[in-house]
Amino acid sequence: MLETVFLGKQDVEKYQMLTVIKSLPKAEINLSAIGNGLGFTYQKTYNIFQALLDDIFDLDPEISNRSSKIESINFDRIAIDSYRLFLFKNSIVFQAFDYGFTNANPTFENFSNSHFTSKSTLNRRMTNFRKMLKNFGLKISNATLELKGDEKNIRWLAYFIYWYTFHGLEWPFKLIQQDTIEKMADRDDNPVAKLQLEALLGISRVRLIKHHYLEDMSGFDELFPQHKLGKDLITRADYSLIPMDKLDNENKYINTLKDFCFQPSHFLVPESPDLTDQINPKIYGLAYKFINFMKNKYQSKFEITSDPKAIKYLADDIVRDIGFYYIIAHDAQIKLGSYTRDPSEYNTLSSTYESIYNFFANVDPNEYGPIRNSVESIAHDLYKVMINYIRGVSDEDILHIKVLTDVGNQVEGLLMNTLSSMEFIAVQPSNVYKNVDILITTLDAFPDAEGRDRYPDDLIVIPWNQTALRSDYMYLLVRLYHIYTDKLQRNHEKGSRIEY
Incomplete structure (x- = not known):
């Protein structure tokens, strides 16, 4: 989770809370349901929710003019991408990374003075960021806040961070104008790929302006021997002072992504270019x-x-x-x-x-x-x-579910049809008690009416409304999947071999 790299603990929890809220049906949005989704106590859920509300009111003042009651808040007005960007922009760690990457002549002293932070404070907060850099074979300079290491990895890390953070909402790079990049991006076939290509080209221009060149693209030469891949977007007309071999490497890097990685799967678009004859x-x-x-x-x-x-x-x-x-x-x-x-x-x-x-x-x-x-x-x-091609859930991971509904009510058929769509679910007969993980019932009298002690101690009871909507059935599958993954986790911790 990139949020854990750039955000403090409470900001991560607020972000996670919004993702849970956005996943819940509107009728299910309450503090208890949110807390259950996060594994928080009620008091912690309340405290984090109040902090989240403060951010939401900053993002959209119109919401604060209406009501702070949870059932009155229109969460559709707050997009997850927008909230993530809001949090990252306010993160001192992200600000330090962005400053070092995009500023023409960065120094820690200038950043410290403009952001009122000491080197010791920033270093402490950047602990997780440094760990991430290590996973890319990179370091960050204490003097300039610039990244140090293999240029290919610096480019990819920067793309990963900027694309994930801004996600097409805003142009990330103040050092260069977006319109100059838009003219270069030749991906009219796919609007998302075009935005991604613009981000790549923006990073390329930032690095070239700062005289950070791709010195070696031998991996490309080994993979595509004697072949050009795609149209060159970085030209001599744009960068007259940069050596030709460096421009050539720049195009190899851009084309690796533009014409190789960013191509859609043939399963989705059969007419996508076939590179069989070009690649090693x-x-x-x-x-x-x-x-x-x-x-x-x-x-x-x-x-x-x-x-x-x-x-x-x-x-x-x-x-x-x-x-x-x-x-x-x-x-x-x-x-x-x-x-x-x-x-x-x-x-x-x-x-x-x-x-x-x-x-x-x-x-x-x-x-x-x-x-x-x-x-x-x-x-x-x-x-x-x-995972799309491998089927089969091990016996110990199966969720065993028992359904008790009003006899003669069509709800039973709807529930059975819904449950049968998931391969990790096995519906148990009504006379089975010991091997039951979950009881779904339309009668609140159960399981006590049968004798609670006949069921496992950790039985999960899901009351079901006979007037449930189709969306409720869809959310039931989401809830059951979370219970299933919890069971996987418990089995994993016991040393079980998981087969899904």
């Missing part, structure tokens, strides 16, 4: 070797059609990921995975993740050294890809 065959060879490894490991649980086209499309997605790290992490490690997930998700990472990690951790270091530099990041990325 050893990368596709590794992708197919990995697919076969997963097939052999998961056997019937690995569900993918035997159609060669579908397998090729999957290989394309894998190649885009490992090829990116082969180029960008060619000279220094990149460990990005821990900043693209909520920390709570780590305990539910499965053997699928471990299998991916172990495969790429054991590739030949002489042939695939850059991939060895990025095993954690690759495993996190490909976990999100491969």
Whole structure:
């Protein structure tokens, strides 16, 4: 979670609270539901909510003119991206990073004077940021607040931070004008890719203005031997004083993302460019070797059609990921995975993740050294890809749910249909008691009417309204998924092998 790098504890909790609020149906937005979603006590939930309200009123004064009662607040007016940007802009750590990256002649003394902060205070608050930099093989200068290390990694870290923070809401770089960059971005086919490309080009221009050049792009040359990839956007007309080999490297870096990584999956857009003939065959060879490894490991649980086209499309997605790290992490490690997930998700990472990690951790270091530099990041990325093809939840992780509703009421059918859509759920007969995780019932008399002691001590009871709306059924699945991941976490902590 990038928020934990730049924000203090309370700001992280406020941000998490807003994400929970935005995930709840409007009828379910109350302090108890919010606290349950966060695992907070009622008093802590109340305190954090009051602090969140202060921020919301600053962001949108119209809300404060109406009411501070939770049921009267229109949370649709506050976007998560906007609130994240608000918090980051007020973060002294983000301000220090942004100052060092974009200022033409940064010094710590000037930053300290303008932000009324001492070096010791800033260093203390930047502890998590320095840890993040270490995962990219980078450091930050105590004298200038500039990043030091391999230029490829500096560019990628900067892109990751600026794109995640601003997310198309505002132009991040005061040092350069956005309109000069907009003219260069040639991605009219996709408005999101165009915004991402503008951010990349903005970072490129900032670094070139400050005379920070890409000295080595040998990973690109190895991956795309004797081939140009895409249209060059950085031209001699724009940068007449920069050596041609440096401009060439600049275009290689931009095109790696523009024409390779930012291309849509062939599963979504079959007519996307096919780079099979341009890329070094050893990368596709590794992708197919990995697919076969997963097939052999998961056997019937690995569900993918035997159609060669579908397998090729999957290989394309894998190649885009490992090829990116082969180029960008060619000279220094990149460990990005821990900043693209909520920390709570780590305990539910499965053997699928471990299998991916172990495969790429054991590739030949002489042939695939850059991939060895990025095993954690690759495993996190490909976990999100491969989990779509691997099915099967281990017996100990199944949620056993019992449903007790009014006989003859159609609600039972709706509940059963909803529950049957999730593979981690097993509905239990009404005469089963011991192996029940959750009881969903339309009668508040249960489970006491049957004898509470017949059920497990940790039974979760979900009362169900017979007049529930379709949206309530959708939220039920979200709630059950959270309960399922909690069970995964408990099993993981017991040393169980998780198979999902």
